[in-house]
Amino acid sequence: MADLLVVFARRPEPGGTKTRLAASLGDEAAAGLYAAFVEDLAAQTADPRWQVRWEVAPPHHGFAHRFGLRPDACRPQDGRDLGERMLAALRRARADGFDRCVLIGSDAPQVGAGHVAAALDALGPPGATRADLVLGPATDGGFWLVAVAEPRDVFAGVEWSTPRALDGTLCNARGQGLRVALLATESDVDDVDDLRRLEESLRGDGAGRGSLSPAPMAATRAALARLRDRA
Numbered sequence: 001m002a003d004l005l006v007v008f009a010r011r012p013e014p015g016g017t018k019t020r021l022a023a024s025l026g027d028e029a030a031a032g033l034y035a036a037f038v039e040d041l042a043a044q045t046a047d048p049r050w051q052v053r054w055e056v057a058p059p060h061h062g063f064a065h066r067f068g069l070r071p072d073a074c075r076p077q078d079g080r081d082l083g084e085r086m087l088a089a090l091r092r093a094r095a096d097g098f099d100r101c102v103l104i105g106s107d108a109p110q111v112g113a114g115h116v117a118a119a120l121d122a123l124g125p126p127g128a129t130r131a132d133l134v135l136g137p138a139t140d141g142g143f144w145l146v147a148v149a150e151p152r153d154v155f156a157g158v159e160w161s162t163p164r165a166l167d168g169t170l171c172n173a174r175g176q177g178l179r180v181a182l183l184a185t186e187s188d189v190d191d192v193d194d195l196r197r198l199e200e201s202l203r204g205d206g207a208g209r210g211s212l213s214p215a216p217m218a219a220t221r222a223a224l225a226r227l228r229d230r231a
Contacts, residue, residue: 006052009054037106055075086155090151108188134147140187152176154176156172
C-alpha cells in the first residue's frame with residue numbers, strides 16, 4: 001500500500017491525559033473523554049485507501065487491545081520533543097516503503113477519512129507531487145495535520161504548544177524553498193473552552209470550523225452526554 005496515516009496518541013490515563021481539561025472536568029472524566037476521541041478517530045479514519053499506524057506516548061502495551069487495534073499497528077513514539085517525534089514518524093514511514101504519509105494528532109475527534117484524503121490530494125500523486133508539505137492549521141496557532149511524500153526537517157526550533165508553532169514551521173519550510181499547501185482550519189480540544197465550541201458545533205450538526213462534512217463522533221457524543229448527565 002502506497003500511503004500511510006500515522007495517528008499520534010497518548011495513553012488515556014487519569015491524571016496524565018488532557019490535564020487542562022481535567023482542571024475543569026476532573027481526571028477520570030478528562031481521560032474518558034480523550035478515550036472517546038481515540039475511539040472515534042479509529043473508526044473515522046479507517047479506510048482501504050491507506051494503512052493506519054498508531055504511535056503512542058508514553059509506550060502502552062495495552063493500547064491496541066483497549067481500542068480494538070492490531071498490535072502490529074501500534075508502536076511507541078521516538079524523540080525528545082514533538083518535532084523530533086513527528087520527523088521520526090515521517091522518516092520511518094518512508095523507510096518502510098510508503099510513498100506518502102499523513103500524520104494527525106488525536107485532539108480533534110471531528111477528523112475523518114475525508115480530511116486524510118484531502119491532504120493526499122493536496123500532495124498530489126506519487127512522482128507528480130503538487131506540494132512538498134501539507135499542513136492543517138489549528139485555531140490555537142498550531143496544526144492538526146502534516147503530510148509529506150519526502151520527509152524534510154521543518155520542525156527545528158519550533159516553539160511547540162504556543163500560538164507560534166504553525167508560523168515557525170512555515171518559516172522553516174519557506175526557508176527550504178518547499179511548496180506548502182494549507183488545509184482548512186480545525187479546532188483541537190485542549191481546554192474547557194475548546195470543548196464548549198465542540199459541543200456547539202455538534203448541536204449545529206457540524207464538526208468544527210473547517211470540517212469537510214459532519215463526522216459521526218459517536219463515542220465523543222456519548223461521552224459528552226454522560227458528562228451532561230453527571231452535571
